[in-house]
Amino acid sequence: MADKILPQKVRDLVPESQAYMDLLAFERKLDATIVRKRLEIQEALKRPIKVKRKLRIFISNTFYPAKSEVEDDDNGPSWELRVEGKLLEDVRVEVFY
Numbered sequence: 001m002a003d004k005i006l007p008q009k010v011r012d013l014v015p016e017s018q019a020y021m022d023l024l025a026f027e028r029k030l031d032a033t034i035v036r037k038r039l040e041i042q043e044a045l046k047r048p049i050k051v052k053r054k055l056r057i058f059i060s061n062t063f064y065p066a067k068s069e070v071e072d073d074d075n076g077p078s079w080e081l082r083v084e085g086k087l088l089e090d091v092r093v094e095v096f097y
Helices: 008-013 017-046
Strands: 050-052 055-064 078-087 094-096
Touching: 008 017
Parallel strands: none
Antiparallel strands: 050 094, 055 078
16 A cells, blocks of 8 residues: 555645545545455354244144053053144244344
């Protein structure tokens, strides 16, 4: 950047040199903005977008009594617990960053 700055003698001799110096200042601001935006995009990609949705859970319980009067290990009473889940499609979706 130092090689782009005009010496004071040249600035005194060339009236348009102030426009050049203004362009250099604008370029520095633009570069800083681009770097800042690039970092913001990288941070956003690291942090996934969280979407709040509803999960409907179905829980069922089934009991199977013993099949015979004799208590066998194979024919003893048993039960089954079933848990099922389903994501509901919501018309109104809330997005959290």
